[in-house]
Amino acid sequence: MPDDADWRLRGQERYLQGATLVRKPYQARSEEWEHDHCEFCWTKFMDPSFSSEQARYVEDHPDVLVEGYAVQGGATIHGIKDDYWWICAPCAQEFAHRFDWTVLEPGHQR
Numbered sequence: 001m002p003d004d005a006d007w008r009l010r011g012q013e014r015y016l017q018g019a020t021l022v023r024k025p026y027q028a029r030s031e032e033w034e035h036d037h038c039e040f041c042w043t044k045f046m047d048p049s050f051s052s053e054q055a056r057y058v059e060d061h062p063d064v065l066v067e068g069y070a071v072q073g074g075a076t077i078h079g080i081k082d083d084y085w086w087i088c089a090p091c092a093q094e095f096a097h098r099f100d101w102t103v104l105e106p107g108h109q110r
């Protein structure tokens, strides 16, 4: 259980408290915005279907994630679209209780 001094924490409760997270493959948002980072540990997300270069990069970098947990509903800030914030699986698990998240898994949605 992470404590208050966890290096990944820097005020995310301002926009992620009580959020709904859904597990899904990472998808590039636009031609210029083809990767993201975990909101907590900065692990990189990339979309291998975006281009052959991306696919090769993902293959060469096993630490790059191709799926994770996307924040839905803009949490507490208006005007933020779904899938704007991404959280990796380990961080989603470790912080779910602290941030009171609803975590949805494909096939297990209520």
Ligand SMILES: [Zn+2]
Pocket: 038, 039, 040, 041, 042, 043, 087, 088, 089, 090, 091, 092
């Ligand atoms: Zn993370």
